[in-house]
């Protein structure tokens with residue numbers, strides 16, 4: 001078990017991070033700064049956990065996390081950069097900001113974290129952990145932007161190992177599909193998850209073991225490890241796997257177009273209803289105006305009669 005450590009964990013409020021938080025909080029003498037943008041569910045998690053609401057997708061956000069951790073602990077023994085998110089989609093749009101948002105969270109933030117952590121350690125030993133992804137090693141249809149953001153992080157961790165101080169351990173996690181909020185975030189419309197799917201508690205346990213054992217790489221799914229070897233010696237296996245996953249994307253695209261048609265119909269119906277209501281209000285207003293006019297005319301006639309001759 002990881003004990004007596006000062007720890008920063010990002011993406012601690014949900015999924016894999018939340019399960020990692022549960023395990024770390026049990027470690028004797030551990031103190032944890034648990035980071036996410038929304039921390040209501042971890043505010044009172046345990047006495048040794050400080051929840052910190054912060055967006056790590058910006059330089060200022062990461063700087064704030066380091067400042068808070070240094071204020072609380074002095075030295076950070078373990079920094080686990082776990083926060084990240086996916087898109088599941090057909091990449092068929094020109095939207096710089098959408099791509100930029102993903103790379104800022106999934107790639108640039110953990111890279112900048114490395115630089116900050118090295119400066120923070122200043123020669124002292126430390127542990128940096130990253131949640132990469134199996135999709136950061138083998139691309140998948142529907143995940144072009146996500147995949148590339150994690151491939152980039154994977155390339156970074158590979159290269160930086162050749163430069164890093166010897167007393168810095170870097171442990172990277174490569175989960176396959178894991179049953180978390182990840183898939184809700186990926187698209188508003190439900191879609192089929194890639195095969196296989198694991199529980200976040202299993203993935204978190206494997207990662208904690210990997211950190212304890214000083215491993216460089218943790219792949220929590222044995223089946224995927226085996227499949228990768230198989231695909232290496234028999235590439236047609238990968239082609240078949242990709243075909244199956246591409247068929248899922250095709251089904252999703254159909255579902256999405258039905259969803260868009262329905263939204264389009266709903267919007268059209270709402271606009272039509274709005275027009276009807278406006279017409280109804282217009283007609284009523286016209287009637288009221290006429291009634292007021294008639295009433296005013298009657299009152300004027302009455303006044304004329306009453307005061308006639310005065």
Ligand SMILES: NC(=O)c1ccc[n+]([C@@H]2O[C@H](COP(=O)([O-])OP(=O)(O)OC[C@H]3O[C@@H](n4cnc5c(N)ncnc54)[C@H](OP(=O)(O)O)[C@@H]3O)[C@@H](O)[C@H]2O)c1
Pocket residue numbers: 010011012013014015016017035036037038039054055056057082083084085086105131132133134135174175176177178179180181182183185
């Ligand atoms: N689930 C999978 O199938 C799978 C597979 C491979 C890799 N992964 C990776 O595993 C990591 C954890 O994902 P998960 O599956 O546990 O998903 P999750 O349940 O959606 O958890 C994501 C966590 O990251 C936080 N987060 C997201 N953006 C953030 C930001 N800008 N600033 C601070 N915190 C942020 C979220 O909290 P807030 O929204 O409140 O900020 C949440 O705590 C990610 O890096 C993901 O790419 C997941």
